[in-house]
Amino acid sequence: MDSHAEDYLLIDRFLAGDEECFGTLVKKYQNYVINIVYSLSSNFQAAPDIAQEVFIKVYKNLLYFKKESAFSTWLYRITINTTYSFIRAKRELFVAVNTSAEPLRITKGSLTELEEKERRQLVQEAIGSLPSKYRTVLVLKDIEGLSYIEIARILKCRLGTVESRLSRAREVLKRALSSIAGKDGEI
């Protein structure tokens, strides 16, 4: 049984009254959801809470899931919408947190000079500074490893739109990270 058929079966059993099947779905997707939330929001502390909110919405709306798409497509869509709602609601707080953080002192040089944590923080900040439409596509492609067609289904847009947003996201990110000259080669 493939993953989609297995999800549909779990949903049917949950709707028939088997609550344990909802738990199985949560365990299957909880790490994907938390990582998308974190990648989009750059908020480590809030990511589990937002992810919980996602599954609460799933629980309350599974009855209306029409199986016109894969469950994961529907779940990712809810995850993205919930995360951006959270970001909008907490925008002022985010600005406060970002401005109070110790600025990273990155100079041109090889990656071996940088702490791994600092490098990841720098990349995460650069991702977080992207406009949401570019950030979403970049996260779904380069962090979650989804295909163009899957991303197009989640965002309900054309393949060409996915491609152009991804290219644009990489251009902007390249400029933002131009101070890093990686050991693997120049950006």
Place this chain on the structure above:
Amino acid sequence: MNCHKVKKLLPRYVDNELADAETLNRLATHLKTCLSCSRELNSIMVLKKLVSGQERLQAPDDFLARVKDRLKPEPQIIRLEWVPEAGILAKWLIPVPVTAFLVLAVVLFGSIKREMAAEQKSYFDPFNTEMILSPSML
């Protein structure tokens, strides 16, 4: 295949979205001889590696338990039907009796004052011919 076309196809190539074998071959042939396109390819690959190398989070062990806790129905607050809402209190139940009391107080005060004035007039009107003078006044 020229550089313009190759550079357009490079993101698909890096993202494993190019399935056509002939296109892949032509692309590979071009990359072997073109330094500019090879640099562009390397740049995209490094960037992709930086982004995809981000730390993966693990859900806390009690994640499902927390979701289930938040799904438990909250205790219902029983609202008694006869208790007037604050809006009604503020709108009618407080201002109407207070206003009525004030109007009544003004009317009563006015009538008492008039009566007192009438009484005072009867005692001290020097032109009242019916006034009986007491012997001490003479």
